[in-house]
Amino acid sequence: MNKLWLIVQREYLTRVQKKSFILTTLLIPFFFLLFIVVVSFIFSYEENEKNKIAIIDEAGIMNKTMKDENDLYFSFPNEGLASLKEKVANKEYNGVLVIPKPSSIEVKDFTVNYYTEDQLSLTTQISLERKIGRKIRDYKIATLGLDKNQLETLQSNVSIDPEPIKEGAQNQSSITGNILTAVGMMLGFIMVMIISINGSQVMMGVMEEKTNRIVEVMVSSVKPFELMLGKLIGIGGVTLTQMAIWAILFPLIFLGAQLFMGIDTAQTQVEMATAGSGISDEQAQDMALQIFTEISAINWWLIIPAFIIYLLLGFFMYSSLYAAAGSAIGDDLSEAQKLTLPLTLPIILSFYTMIPAMQAPNGTLATWGSIFPISAPFIMPARLAFDPPMWQVALSLILLIGTTVFFVWISGRIYRVGIFLYGKKVTFTEMGKWLFYKD
Amino acid sequence: MPILRLENVIKTYENHTAVNNVSFDVPKGSVFGLLGPNGAGKTSLIRIITTITGADSGAVYLDGEKLNSNHPSQIGYMPEERGLYKKMKVGDHLMYLAQLKGLSKKAAKEQIHYWFDKFSITDWWDKKVEELSKGMQQKIQFIATVIHRPKLLILDEPFSGLDPINTNLIKSEIDEMNQNGTSIIFSTHRMEQVEEVCEHIVLINQGQKILEGKVADVKNQFKDNLYKIKYTGSLPDNLQMTDAADDSYKIIGQGKKSITVQVTEESASNKLLNYLISKGVHIQSFNEILPTLNEIFIKQVGESEE
Incomplete structure (x- = not known):
C-alpha cells in the first residue's frame, strides 16, 4: 500500500510539475476566452458595416419614414433612379431601393428592386424584407380601414410548456429540452476527450518505462500490478486536478472579462448562435438570460458527482487497457496502431451513438447505450440531465464497476508479461495466453 | 547456513522449461558466480530469487527463511537491462527507489549523501538523469542497487557497457561490501571476470545445472x-x-x-x-x-x- 502510494505520488508529481502541464492548464481557459472575443469581434465587424440606402417610394406607402436599424440608414431623396444610380457608383449611397406600387391590394408576393454594387448580406436582406413587409402591412391596414389594434390581437404566439406528470418533479420550460441536449452532448464530448487523451498518456508512460528499461529495476521492488495501478491512479489524479483548476478558472476568467473588459461572453455566444436568424439584440439578451436560468436549474448537484464517478470508472476501464497495450508494444511504435485500434474504436462509436441518443434521451438506443458498460461512461452522463430512471443508473453503475475491475485485472495479467518482452511482435492470441500464465 | 538455497526449482513457460530442477547453495559472505550462455535460464533464475516471478515448484530460502514478500527489501538487484527515468532529478530518483525498498525518507537521504560523498558527486542531486553521461548514470544505477544495504546483492552483467575506470570503481565497491558481509551473486558469461572475483560458481545451461563448486575445485576437477x-x-x-x-x-x-x-x-x-x-x-x-x-x-x- 505504501509502495503504491509512492508510485502514485511520483506519477502525479512528475506530471503536475511539468512546465507543459502548468502552461496548458493555465492557458487553455485564456485561449478559450480569446477565441470567444475574436469570434464575437468577427461577428460584430459585419454589423459595423454601415449601409446608406436611398429609397424611391413609387407606391407612396412609406410616408417618407423608415427607422434606421442595425447599421442600415435610410433616406428618401427627391431624385430619379438614374441620378441615384450614379450616386451609388460614386459611393454616396450603398444602394437604391425601388418600391413599386402594388397592382392591387390583394397582391401577396411583392418584388422590390435593390440597385447596388455590393453583395447584399443575408442579414441585411432579411432585415430589409422584414421592414418593407411591415410597411406594406401597415399600408394595407390603412387602405382597408381596419383597426390596427384589433388586428394585433389576432396574432398569437404559441409555445409548448412541458409539465411533469408526477407532482414535485422539476418543471420545465419549452427550451429546456434543447439546453439539456446541448449540456449532455458537451459532457459526452468532454468525456471522450479526457478518456482518449489520458489513455494515450498512460500508454506512452508504460512504453517509456519499458524502452528505458527502468521497469526491470522497478519490478525488483514492486509488483508489476502495483506499478500499473500506481500509474493509472497518478494520471487519473492529474486529470482531476486539471479539471478542478478549470472549474475554478473558467468562471473566474469569464467573470473577469465581463467586469473589466465589458465582454458579455454569454450574450456573445447567443449572438454567435443566432447570427443571421434576424433575432434582435434584445431578443438575444432575453434568450441568454433564459438559457442561463435553465442551465442553473439543471440538477448539477447530481450531474457533477455522477460525471466524476463515470469519468473515473471510464478512465480506469480504458486506461488499464491502454497500459496493457503499451506493455505489449515496447520499442516498436508502428505496433501501437494495431493494438490501440480496438480501444479507440469503441470510444468513437460511443460518441457517435451519443448524438442520436440525445435526440431521444429515453429511447431504446440511449437506454441501452447508457447501460452497456463500454459506452456507459460517455452516454450515461449525457443522459443524466434528463432524469433517467434510477434503476437504469444503478444497473449501469454496477455493470460498469464490474467491467472496470475485470478489465483492470485482465490488463494487469497482460502487463506483467508484456513489460519483459522485447523485440517480439505480439499477437492478440498470444496476449490471450498471457492471461493464464502463472505468476 | 547458506545465504541462499535453491531446492529443485522448476519454472516452465508455455513451450519451454526455463529452469529445470535446479538446486544449489550460495554460501554466506561469498562472491558467487552464476554462469551460463545467453538464454541458459540465468535471468529466469534471478527473477525467481528476486520474487519478480514465482517458481512452478521447488523452494527458495533466503538466510534460512522461505522466500516471501518481505525479502525484496533485503536483496539488491542490478538487472542486465537497466535504466532510469530520464526526466527525474538524480536525488529525487534515488529517494524514490530507496523508499520503494522500504527506507524512511531520513534514512534514504542519509544514504544518498553517503554515496554522493563517496563517489565525489555531491553536486548531482538537482541534475536531471538525462544530463548525465552513460558512465555517470551507471554510478547512479549502482547506488540505487545498494542503497538499502542488502544482505544479498545480485549483479547481472554488472560491467557491460562500463568504462575501465567505472569498472574498477564498482569492483572495489563490491569488494568492500563483500568484506563487510554482503553476499554477492554475479551473473555473467564473461569468464575472465568470474575468475578474478568469484569463489564459488554454478554453471547453468538449457535450464539445467551442469556444474557447481569452488572455483579452485572446479579447475582441479577438469585439469x-x-x-x-x-x-x-x-x-x-x-x-x-x-x-x-x-x-x-x-x-x-x-x-x-x-x-x-x-x-x-x-x-x-x-x-x-x-x-x-x-x-x-x-x-x-x-x-x-x-x-x-x-x-x-x-x-x-x-x-x-x-
Whole structure:
C-alpha cells in the first residue's frame, strides 16, 4: 500500500510539475476566452458595416419614414433612379431601393428592386424584407380601414410548456429540452476527450518505462500490478486536478472579462448562435438570460458527482487497457496502431451513438447505450440531465464497476508479461495466453 | 547456513522449461558466480530469487527463511537491462527507489549523501538523469542497487557497457561490501571476470545445472595434469620420458626453451622434476597448467548440448 502510494505520488508529481502541464492548464481557459472575443469581434465587424440606402417610394406607402436599424440608414431623396444610380457608383449611397406600387391590394408576393454594387448580406436582406413587409402591412391596414389594434390581437404566439406528470418533479420550460441536449452532448464530448487523451498518456508512460528499461529495476521492488495501478491512479489524479483548476478558472476568467473588459461572453455566444436568424439584440439578451436560468436549474448537484464517478470508472476501464497495450508494444511504435485500434474504436462509436441518443434521451438506443458498460461512461452522463430512471443508473453503475475491475485485472495479467518482452511482435492470441500464465 | 538455497526449482513457460530442477547453495559472505550462455535460464533464475516471478515448484530460502514478500527489501538487484527515468532529478530518483525498498525518507537521504560523498558527486542531486553521461548514470544505477544495504546483492552483467575506470570503481565497491558481509551473486558469461572475483560458481545451461563448486575445485576437477617447464641452455638430445621408471610422462608440446608435459597421475610431478634435474636440465620454472574457466565453460556447455 505504501509502495503504491509512492508510485502514485511520483506519477502525479512528475506530471503536475511539468512546465507543459502548468502552461496548458493555465492557458487553455485564456485561449478559450480569446477565441470567444475574436469570434464575437468577427461577428460584430459585419454589423459595423454601415449601409446608406436611398429609397424611391413609387407606391407612396412609406410616408417618407423608415427607422434606421442595425447599421442600415435610410433616406428618401427627391431624385430619379438614374441620378441615384450614379450616386451609388460614386459611393454616396450603398444602394437604391425601388418600391413599386402594388397592382392591387390583394397582391401577396411583392418584388422590390435593390440597385447596388455590393453583395447584399443575408442579414441585411432579411432585415430589409422584414421592414418593407411591415410597411406594406401597415399600408394595407390603412387602405382597408381596419383597426390596427384589433388586428394585433389576432396574432398569437404559441409555445409548448412541458409539465411533469408526477407532482414535485422539476418543471420545465419549452427550451429546456434543447439546453439539456446541448449540456449532455458537451459532457459526452468532454468525456471522450479526457478518456482518449489520458489513455494515450498512460500508454506512452508504460512504453517509456519499458524502452528505458527502468521497469526491470522497478519490478525488483514492486509488483508489476502495483506499478500499473500506481500509474493509472497518478494520471487519473492529474486529470482531476486539471479539471478542478478549470472549474475554478473558467468562471473566474469569464467573470473577469465581463467586469473589466465589458465582454458579455454569454450574450456573445447567443449572438454567435443566432447570427443571421434576424433575432434582435434584445431578443438575444432575453434568450441568454433564459438559457442561463435553465442551465442553473439543471440538477448539477447530481450531474457533477455522477460525471466524476463515470469519468473515473471510464478512465480506469480504458486506461488499464491502454497500459496493457503499451506493455505489449515496447520499442516498436508502428505496433501501437494495431493494438490501440480496438480501444479507440469503441470510444468513437460511443460518441457517435451519443448524438442520436440525445435526440431521444429515453429511447431504446440511449437506454441501452447508457447501460452497456463500454459506452456507459460517455452516454450515461449525457443522459443524466434528463432524469433517467434510477434503476437504469444503478444497473449501469454496477455493470460498469464490474467491467472496470475485470478489465483492470485482465490488463494487469497482460502487463506483467508484456513489460519483459522485447523485440517480439505480439499477437492478440498470444496476449490471450498471457492471461493464464502463472505468476 | 547458506545465504541462499535453491531446492529443485522448476519454472516452465508455455513451450519451454526455463529452469529445470535446479538446486544449489550460495554460501554466506561469498562472491558467487552464476554462469551460463545467453538464454541458459540465468535471468529466469534471478527473477525467481528476486520474487519478480514465482517458481512452478521447488523452494527458495533466503538466510534460512522461505522466500516471501518481505525479502525484496533485503536483496539488491542490478538487472542486465537497466535504466532510469530520464526526466527525474538524480536525488529525487534515488529517494524514490530507496523508499520503494522500504527506507524512511531520513534514512534514504542519509544514504544518498553517503554515496554522493563517496563517489565525489555531491553536486548531482538537482541534475536531471538525462544530463548525465552513460558512465555517470551507471554510478547512479549502482547506488540505487545498494542503497538499502542488502544482505544479498545480485549483479547481472554488472560491467557491460562500463568504462575501465567505472569498472574498477564498482569492483572495489563490491569488494568492500563483500568484506563487510554482503553476499554477492554475479551473473555473467564473461569468464575472465568470474575468475578474478568469484569463489564459488554454478554453471547453468538449457535450464539445467551442469556444474557447481569452488572455483579452485572446479579447475582441479577438469585439469589434464599438464605442466609447463621452462629451462635455460638446452635439453639433452636423447631425452626420453620413457627413461623414467614408468610410462607416466609424455611431452605433448615443445616450444622455444619450454616443453609441455602431461603426467598420468598427479603424484608423478615430483618424479618428473627429479628426472629432469638428473639429466642436467637447468629448470627455470615448473608450473601446473590449470584449465581456464572459459575452457571448462565451453567444454561443458558443448557436452551438455550433445
